[in-house]
Amino acid sequence: MDDAPIRRVDDTTIPDSAGLWRRIPPSWIVLDKETGEWRLSSVAFIDRRGELSVELASLTTMEQSLARYPEHRLTEVQAIVFRERGYGVIPDPLPDNPAHALVSGKITKTHAREIARAAIWVILRRPSA
Amino acid sequence: MSHKHSRSSSSHDVTLREGPPPWLSSALADIARIADLPPGWDGYGSPQLSVQEREQATQLLASMTYSDLPAPNIVPVSGGGIQIEWQHCGRELELEIVVGAQEIIFLQVCEDGTTEEGSYSIADVNQTRALLDWLLVG
Numbered sequence: 001m002d003d004a005p006i007r008r009v010d011d012t013t014i015p016d017s018a019g020l021w022r023r024i025p026p027s028w029i030v031l032d033k034e035t036g037e038w039r040l041s042s043v044a045f046i047d048r049r050g051e052l053s054v055e056l057a058s059l060t061t062m063e064q065s066l067a068r069y070p071e072h073r074l075t076e077v078q079a080i081v082f083r084e085r086g087y088g089v090i091p092d093p094l095p096d097n098p099a100h101a102l103v104s105g106k107i108t109k110t111h112a113r114e115i116a117r118a119a120i121w122v123i124l125r126r127p128s129a
Numbered sequence: 130m131s132h133k134h135s136r137s138s139s140s141h142d143v144t145l146r147e148g149p150p151p152w153l154s155s156a157l158a159d160i161a162r163i164a165d166l167p168p169g170w171d172g173y174g175s176p177q178l179s180v181q182e183r184e185q186a187t188q189l190l191a192s193m194t195y196s197d198l199p200a201p202n203i204v205p206v207s208g209g210g211i212q213i214e215w216q217h218c219g220r221e222l223e224l225e226i227v228v229g230a231q232e233i234i235f236l237q238v239c240e241d242g243t244t245e246e247g248s249y250s251i252a253d254v255n256q257t258r259a260l261l262d263w264l265l266v267g
Contacts, residue, residue: 023172027163030202033216040202042236048208048228053173069172109223109236110244120267 008051008104010088016080019057020101021065021122022087024073030096042113052103056091059099062123074122081118087113150202152194156213159203160186160246163211173208185226186211189233192254197265215264222264226251235260240267 028044032036046054055065057076066072079089088104105114164178186203190213201213209228215221221238227248236246237260249256 014226025171027166027170027205030204030214033199033202034219041202041212042223043204043206043212043225046208046225047175047207048210050208052207072172107223109225109234109246112245113223113236113238 001069008088008090008102010083010104011090012090014056014071014079014091014101016074016078016083018079019076019100020054020079020082021074021076022052022054022119023057023065024071024075025069026031026071026073028053029073040119041115042109042116043108044119045077045112045115047107050106051090052107053092054089054101054103055099056101057099057122060097065099066123071115073124075119077119081115086128087111101125109110133192133265137139143227147194147245148196150196150198150200153190153193155192156203157187160190160211163203163205166205170205171207173207175205178211179209179228181227182209186213189213189224189226189251189257192257195261195265198261217264218267220264220267224257224260225267234254234255236264 022044024040024044028041029038030041032039062074065074082089082103086105087107090102090104092100092102095099150223160183164183166177168177169175199215199217201215204212206212206225210226212223212225214223219240225234227234231251232247232248234246234253238244238246
């Protein structure tokens with residue numbers, strides 16, 4: 001029996017321009033040793049359990065997204081950034097979070113790094129020194 | 130006592146000093162801080178760092194005997210695991226200890242932005258050393 005995870009199909013009703021939000025705990029913000037600036041680590045877009053949780057920005061607000069995570073930051077990546085690299089975007093509403101969605105497919109380290117650099121800060125609080 | 134040995138790269142000779150890197154104690158403190166993160170630390174239900182992962186990360190760092198090695202960033206991974214990442218002279222190296230797999234997934238980013246990634250057994254210290262050599266001398 002094949003134990004490979006089921007690859008869910010990309011939902012093309014979600015436009016390429018759709019903003020996908022991902023919460024960022026403080027430990028994923030690292031000091032870039034070459035620029036001296038704070039930046040996002042590539043691990044922000046890796047989940048070793050499989051699919052990556054995000055939220056459809058059009059269905060939530062910054063306040064709702066961070067309501068239970070006051071120390072977290074928020075980034076946005078457009079759906080096309082994932083699709084161009086072969087990943088799908090699938091709505092996955094939860095009882096307490098109708099905006100919840102998944103990025104399907106196992107994101108490689110190269111892609112995670114590229115996605116992290118394409119991400120835009122929605123809310124950025126710099127780590128305390 | 131530290132001692133020196135030379136390694137050749139394609140374009141020039143480089144001397145790497147052996148000895149514990151000066152950042153080791155702060156890196157171990159970073160691992161301890163990550164190990165103290167509660168379940169769900171990422172907001173996506175990730176587990177705490179396991180005792181085994183903490184031990185593997187500690188052993189990996191303690192095995193790095195180049196005093197020239199720059200200080201890494203150390204970050205937890207959703208779903209389990211821990212990543213150690215460096216930047217040096219335009220090159221980047223990521224080593225991710227994968228939970229329960231006895232495996233390291235690596236990413237090399239060259240000066241021109243090209244990348245190479247792969248995986249190897251966490252017991253393969255020669256592979257770790259080869260990647261650190263690459264980071265330091267190209």
